[in-house]
Amino acid sequence: MARTALPGRLTWRAATVAEARWETPSARTLVLDVPQWPGHLPGQHVDVRLTAPDGYSAQRSYSIASAWRDGAKVELTVQRVEDGEVSSYLTDVLEPGQQLELRGPVGGWFVWRAAPPPVLLVAGGSGLVPLMAMIRARGDLRGRQPFRLVHSVRTPQDALYGAELARRVRDDPGLDVHHVYTRKTPDGWPDPPARLGVATLNTHGWPPDFAPDVFVCGPTAFVEASADILVALGHDPKKIRTERFGGTP
Numbered sequence: 500m501a502r503t504a505l506p507g508r509l510t511w512r513a514a515t516v517a518e519a520r521w522e523t524p525s526a527r528t529l530v531l532d533v534p535q536w537p538g539h540l541p542g543q544h545v546d547v548r549l550t551a552p553d554g555y556s557a558q559r560s561y562s563i564a565s566a567w568r569d570g571a572k573v574e575l576t577v578q579r580v581e582d583g584e585v586s587s588y589l590t591d592v593l594e595p596g597q598q599l600e601l602r603g604p605v606g607g608w609f610v611w612r613a614a615p616p617p618v619l620l621v622a623g624g625s626g627l628v629p630l631m632a633m634i635r636a637r638g639d640l641r642g643r644q645p646f647r648l649v650h651s652v653r654t655p656q657d658a659l660y661g662a663e664l665a666r667r668v669r670d671d672p673g674l675d676v677h678h679v680y681t682r683k684t685p686d687g688w689p690d691p692p693a694r695l696g697v698a699t700l701n702t703h704g705w706p707p708d709f710a711p712d713v714f715v716c717g718p719t720a721f722v723e724a725s726a727d728i729l730v731a732l733g734h735d736p737k738k739i740r741t742e743r744f745g746g747t748p
């Protein structure tokens with residue numbers, strides 16, 4: 500039987516890097532021109548495929564950092580993983596004007612659909628990327644749902660989108676951001692470095708009675724530990740959506 504082309508989001512598209520910017524010393528945002536991009540929901544991801552001249556190819560998933568706006572470019576933020584095959588190419592080699600293949604958007608569960616409940620976002624490292632798309636989408640929509648973000652990072656240097664988040668918090672009383680530092684804290688920080696724990700999620704999350712929509716994203720072990728804490732605090736497991744990036748915490 501003849502093979503037919505797969506339509507829409509399952510089609511591989513050639514995307515051109517329009518711009519690349521460093522978010523931290525090891526994380527870079529790629530701004531991509533994607534012809535006939537169908538649009539996406541905040542929280543969705545794409546599959547990226549790289550193919551070498553000898554035909555060897557590697558494929559990985561990357562969350563979409565940008566909120567959807569008609570005609571806008573698609574932004575991905577890639578954290579370099581030590582010895583990582585694809586991430587180190589995307590952070591250190593790929594330059595504006597060059598192309599990669601992309602397929603998507605993918606995913607219909609880990610998405611924020613501008614529903615009324617308050618939102619709790621819990622991010623480990625680059626797990627902030629799809630949650631940032633939700634924060635940006637809420638900003639674009641002038642959403643009134645209060646958002647709280649708890650972001651766990653190793654050091655202050657590793658915090659993605661620091662200036663933008665600070666600006667959004669300053670301008671928007673409905674957005675609250677709290678950082679947890681696991682290895683090194685900023686000067687004058689009141690707490691020693693520590694992993695995300697019950698006390699932090701209890702203080703900086705929403706009470707379970709508020710029935711928030713909860714999105715947790717990051718390395719697999721981080722996501723599992725955070726979800727366990729949220730359930731222990733009384734959050735309804737059905738309201739907790741998780742996305743695992745793989746790797747170690």
Ligand SMILES: Cc1cc2nc3c(=O)[nH]c(=O)nc-3n(C[C@H](O)[C@H](O)[C@H](O)COP(=O)(O)OP(=O)(O)OC[C@H]3O[C@@H](n4cnc5c(N)ncnc54)[C@H](O)[C@@H]3O)c2cc1C
Nearest residue numbers: 559560561562576577578583584585586628744745746747
């Ligand atoms: C749905 C989804 C969305 C994702 N979105 C993003 C995103 O927005 N930004 C982003 O930077 N990454 C994201 N990832 C992770 C990404 O797909 C790759 O796994 C990551 O870039 C590592 O690929 P690599 O080829 O560089 O490493 P590999 O060559 O595959 O692995 C090298 C080593 O690193 C370890 N490793 C693999 N992945 C990780 C990880 N995430 N953290 C720590 N160690 C790891 C491996 O176990 C291995 O030991 C996402 C993953 C999924 C499933």
